[in-house]
Amino acid sequence: MxxxxxxxxxxxxxxxxISFEAVAAGQKLAALTGLVVNAVVIGAQTEALAAxxxxxxxxxVVRLEHALLAAYxxxxxxxxxxxxxxxxxxxxxxFPHTYQVRDYAPKLAARLGQVLIGDVTGFAEGPxxxxxxxxxxxxxSYRHSGNGPCFxxxxxxxxxxxxxxxxxxxISAFTPTIEPVQIRTKPSERFRGAAQTVDLxxxxxxxxxxxxxxxPANIPIAQELATALGAELGASRPICDNGWLPMExxxxxxxxxxxxxxxxxxxxxxxIQHLVGIKGSQCVVAINKDPDAxxxxxxxxxxxxxxxxxxxxxxxxxxxxxx
Amino acid sequence: xxxxxxxKQVPERDAQVRIDAAGKWIEESGLQYALxxxxxxxxxxxxxxxxxxxxxxxxxxxxxxxxxxxxREALAKGADRAIHIDxxxxxxxxxxxxxxxxxxxxxxxxxxxVLTGLQSDDLGQxxxxxxxxxxxxxxxxxxxxxxxKTDSGLTVKRxxxxxxxxxxxLPLPAVLTIQSGxxxxxxxxxxxxxxxxxxxxxxxxxxELAVDSAPVAVLERxxxxxxxxxxxxxxxxxxxxxxxxxxxxxxxARVL
Numbered sequence: 001m002x003x004x005x006x007x008x009x010x011x012x013x014x015x016x017x018i019s020f021e022a023v024a025a026g027q028k029l030a031a032l033t034g035l036v037v038n039a040v041v042i043g044a045q046t047e048a049l050a051a052x053x054x055x056x057x058x059x060x061v062v063r064l065e066h067a068l069l070a071a072y073x074x075x076x077x078x079x080x081x082x083x084x085x086x087x088x089x090x091x092x093x094x095f096p097h098t099y100q101v102r103d104y105a106p107k108l109a110a111r112l113g114q115v116l117i118g119d120v121t122g123f124a125e126g127p128x129x130x131x132x133x134x135x136x137x138x139x140x141s142y143r144h145s146g147n148g149p150c151f152x153x154x155x156x157x158x159x160x161x162x163x164x165x166x167x168x169x170x171i172s173a174f175t176p177t178i179e180p181v182q183i184r185t186k187p188s189e190r191f192r193g194a195a196q197t198v199d200l201x202x203x204x205x206x207x208x209x210x211x212x213x214x215x216p217a218n219i220p221i222a223q224e225l226a227t228a229l230g231a232e233l234g235a236s237r238p239i240c241d242n243g244w245l246p247m248e249x250x251x252x253x254x255x256x257x258x259x260x261x262x263x264x265x266x267x268x269x270x271x272i273q274h275l276v277g278i279k280g281s282q283c284v285v286a287i288n289k290d291p292d293a294x295x296x297x298x299x300x301x302x303x304x305x306x307x308x309x310x311x312x313x314x315x316x317x318x319x320x321x322x323x
Numbered sequence: 324x325x326x327x328x329x330x331k332q333v334p335e336r337d338a339q340v341r342i343d344a345a346g347k348w349i350e351e352s353g354l355q356y357a358l359x360x361x362x363x364x365x366x367x368x369x370x371x372x373x374x375x376x377x378x379x380x381x382x383x384x385x386x387x388x389x390x391x392x393x394x395r396e397a398l399a400k401g402a403d404r405a406i407h408i409d410x411x412x413x414x415x416x417x418x419x420x421x422x423x424x425x426x427x428x429x430x431x432x433x434x435x436x437v438l439t440g441l442q443s444d445d446l447g448q449x450x451x452x453x454x455x456x457x458x459x460x461x462x463x464x465x466x467x468x469x470x471x472k473t474d475s476g477l478t479v480k481r482x483x484x485x486x487x488x489x490x491x492x493l494p495l496p497a498v499l500t501i502q503s504g505x506x507x508x509x510x511x512x513x514x515x516x517x518x519x520x521x522x523x524x525x526x527x528x529x530x531e532l533a534v535d536s537a538p539v540a541v542l543e544r545x546x547x548x549x550x551x552x553x554x555x556x557x558x559x560x561x562x563x564x565x566x567x568x569x570x571x572x573x574x575x576a577r578v579l
Contacts, residue, residue, distance in 0.1 A: 074453075074463065099484055103465045106418065106450035107457040115419045115540040118448055133545060134340050134349070134445055141544040145537075184462035188490040190483055205578075211336075229579075241504030247486075254482055254502075262578040269336075272447065283576045285568065286554075290337070299554045301571055303564045313565035321569045321579065 004029055004092040006039040007081065008053055009100060015041070015053050018096035018154075020161035023056050025123070025154040026094045027165060032127050035091055038062065039169070042080060044070035050171045057167030068178045074104040075183045080176040081108050087174070090149050097153035109151040116151040117142045119272070121158045131155075135271045136294035155272075156253070157279045198232065198248045200256040205231035205264075208251055208278075209239055212267020212288060212307055216244040221311050222266050228318040234258065236268050252277035267307045270295030287311065324378035324472070324495075326369040327432060328402065329425050329439040329451065330362040332386055332393040336444065346544050348414050358393050361440025365501040367508050368470055369438050370401045376472055379403045381432065385424050385529070387411045398519035399511035405522070406432075410529040417538035422454035427532040429459060434496060436477075441466050441500040452500035463498040464491045468505035480505075 006026040008019040026037040038060040041049045046063040054061045064084055069076050085093065085108075095101040097119045109116045122130035126143060129152055133140045144150035200206060207226040213219060226233045233249060240250040251258055252274040259280030266287050268274060275298055278284065286299035287310050296302050303310050334340065335355040343350045358366075369380045382397040384390050385408035394405045408424050410416075416424070429437060437459070442449030449465075456463030468488070469480035476494035482502050483489055511519075529536070557567040572579040 078457075099466055099482070102449050103453065106448075106453040107463070110419055110422070110454040110457045113419075113539070115417045115538070116448075116450060117540050118450065128543070131447075132548070133447065134334070135336075135447065136548070137340055138342070138349070138545050139548045140542050141546070143541045143543050144539065145541050146539050184494060185464060186492040190487045190489045193486055193488055237504065243507075253484060255486060257485065262572065262576075283572070283578045284552075285572070291556075292339070294548070296554050296556075297548055297550050298552055300552055300576065301568055302554045302556045303561075303568060304556060305561055305564065309561040310565060313561040314568060317562075317565040317569040318579070321573060 002035055003059070003088070003090050004033070004035050004037045004094060005088065005090045006037065006094045008039050008041045008049070009096055009098055010041070010043055010049055013048065015049055016096065016098070017161045018098060018156045020056070020164045021156065021159045022094050022096040022154050023058070024159040024161065024163035027057065028123055028159065029092060029094065029127060032123060032125060033091070040064050040084065042069055042077060054169040054171050055166060056169065057165035058169040061169045061171045063171065063173045064176065065173060066176050066178050068180060068183060071187050072100055073183050073185050073187060074107055075185065076178060077104045078108045078111065079178050079182060082111055083176045084174050085112065085149060092150050092152060095151070095153040097155050101153050105151060105153060112148060114148055114151050116153060117144065118153045119155045120152050121155050132272050135269065136275065137292065156276050193247060200232055200234050200249065200251060200258050203232040203258065204260050205229050205262045206234045206251070206258055206260045207231045208234045208236065208263060208265045208268055209245065210236040210266065210268030211238050213239070216242075218308065219244060221308065225264070225266070225311050225315045225318070228315045228322070229262075229264075231262070231264070236271070236274050265295050265299070266311055268295055269293040270298065287314075324372060324376050324435045325381070325432070326372060326378060326436045326438060327381045327383050327429055327434040328362070328366050328369045328397070329383045329437065329455065330366060330393065330397060331359040331384060331440070331443050332356045332390045333359045333443055333445040342545055342547070346546070347542065348545060356389060356393065358396055359440050359443050361442060361501060361503045363440070363508055364503045364505060365438040365440045366397055366400060366402065367506045368501050370509070371506060372436070372470065372472065378435070381406060381434070383425060383428055384408070385410045385421060386413055394524055395519050396511060398522045399515040400509055401515060403522065405524045407524055407526045408529060408532065409526050412529070412536065415538065416536050417540040418448050418450040419454055420534070420536050420538055422451050422458055423534040424529055424532055425451065425455055426458035427534055428527060429455070436495060437461070437498040439500050441502050449500070452498055456498035459498065461496050461498050462493045463500070464493060465500040466502045467499045468502050470499065
C-alpha cells in the first residue's frame with residue numbers, strides 16, 4: 001500500500017525526540033507527495049511505546065514485536081524490518097539519523113536493492129532530498145531513482161519534534177520470524193566512559209577549541225579567554241582524539257550537546273557532527289582564518305583572522321570590559 | 324589474521340572547494356588529496372592487530388590513477404600489499420555501487436576481517452562498510468573505537484551518542500567500521516617508505532569486476548549552503564575586531 005512509514009527509535013522506554021523529528025519529516029513529505037504517514041515501533045515489548053506514538057497525526061502505528069528484538073542488533077532489526085517492508089511495500093521509509101540507524105539502515109536498504117539517502121537536512125518538490133557534503137561546505141540534492149521503497153534518514157535538529165502534529169492513530173501488530181542463530185552479534189548493556197565531571201550541557205558560556213589551534217602548546221591561549229569570560233573550555237572531536245583536551249570536553253554528536261548563552265568557536269571549521277551539538281546555543285561567535293568555513297553559516301558574529309592574534313586581543317578586550 | 328582495509332582518497336581537509344561547471348560535483352583539477360581520516364584509523368587498527376596476532380594487511384581502494392600516492396602511504400605505514408580498483412566514475416556510483424565494487428574485490432581474498440573508516444570526509448555517507456558486510460554475508464559493527472581478538476572472534480567497543488559506549492561480541496569473519504581517535508596514528512618511517520616501493524599493488528578495473536553502476540540515490544546538483552543566520556563579520560585588525568565584538572556581545576546580544 002502506498003504510504004510513508006517512519007521507523008521510531010526507543011530511548012529509555014520512550015520514543016526518542018529525534019524520532020518525532022522524523023515524524024515531522026514524514027508529515028512534511030506527505031504534504032509534498034499526498035501519501036499517508038504511518039509509524040512503526042520495534043522491540044520485545046512495545047505497547048507503551050506504540051501508545052505514545054499513536055498520539056501523533058499518523059494513520060497507523062504498527063508494533064513490530066519479537067522477543068529477539070529486546071536488545072538492538074543490526075541482524076535482528078534488519079530481518080524484522082525487511083519482512084515488514086516486503087509485506088507493506090511502502091513508498092518511503094523515514095528514519096531518525098542516529099548511530100543505531102547508521103548501523104543497520106544501509107544494510108536493510110542494500111538487502112532490498114536500495115540505498116539510504118542519509119543525514120538529510122531538507123526536502124523539496126520532486127521529492128528532492130538535501131544532504132551536506134564536504135563536511136558541510138556544500139549541499140547535495142539527491143533524488144531516488146527506480147522502483148521500490150526510498151529510504152531516508154533525517155538529521156537531528158533538521159526539523160523540530162513539536163512540529164509533529166497531534167492525532168490518534170490505529171495500533172496493530174506485526175510479528176516477524178527470527179531465529180536466534182540469525183543474530184550473529186551479542187551486545188552488552190551500554191555504559192558511560194570516564195565519569196562525566198565536566199557538565200558542558202548546563203554551562204552558560206563555552207569557548208570551543210578546534211584544529212585551528214594547531215599545537216597543544218597553544219591551548220592556554222583559549223583557556224585564558226575562557227577564564228576571562230568565566231566560561232568552560234570545550235573542544236571539537238579532533239582535539240580530544242589527539243589527547244590535547246580530555247574526551248569529557250568534547251562537543252558534538254558523540255560528545256556533549258550544549259545550549260549556552262554564548263558559544264565562542266575558536267579555530268573550529270564546523271563539521272556536521274560539531275554543529276549538531278551546538279544547535280541550542282543562543283549566540284554563536286566564530287573566529288577562523290577561513291572565511292568559507294561552515295561555522296560562519298551558523299555564527300551570529302565572526303572574526304576572520306589568525307586566532308593566535310585575535311584570541312589574545314579578545315581576552316584583553318573582555319578583561320577591560322569587565323573592569 | 325588476514326585483514327583487508329578499505330580506504331578512500333578524499334580532498335584534503337583545508338582544500339578550497341569550487342563547484343564544477345555542470346553543478347554536479349566539485350572542480351577536481353588542482354585539488355590536493357589525502358587519505359580519509361577515519362580510514363587512517365582503520366589502517367592503524369589493522370596494523371596493530373597484525374603486530375599482536377600476525378597475519379597480513381591488504382589495503383583496498385577504488386578510484387582513478389591519482390589514488391596511487393595514498394596507496395603508497397598506506398604501504399609505507401606497514402600494509403603488506405594493495406589492491407587498486409581502477410575506476411574513473413566513482414563519483415557517479417552510489418554507496419551500494421561502490422560497495423559492490425569493493426565486495427567483488429574482497430570475496431576472492433577470503434579475509435578474516437574487513438576494516439574501513441566509519442565515513443568519508445567528502446560524501447560523509449558512512450555506509451560503505453555496513454553495505455559491504457551485507458554484500459559479503461558477514462556480521463558487522465560500526466563506529467568502533469577498540470578491537471580485541473578473543474578465542475571465539477572479536478570483542479569490540481562501539482561508540483554511542485553523548486558519551487555512551489557498548490561492548491559487542493561477534494564471530495569472525497566480520498566487517499568493522501572504525502571511528503577516529505581509538506588509537507594513535509603512526510607516521511611512515513623512512514625505511515617504510517623505501518619498502519613500500521617494492522610492495523605489490525594489483526590493479527583491477529571496475530569493468531573486470533562486472534558490477535552494475537546505475538545509482539539508486541542520484542546526486543543531481545551541488546550548491547553552496549544557504550546561510551542559516553546572517554553573520555556580522557567584524558572588520559579591522561585583531562584589536563579593533565576584538566573590541567567591536569565585545570561591544571556587540573554586551574549591548575546587542577546582551578550575553579556578557
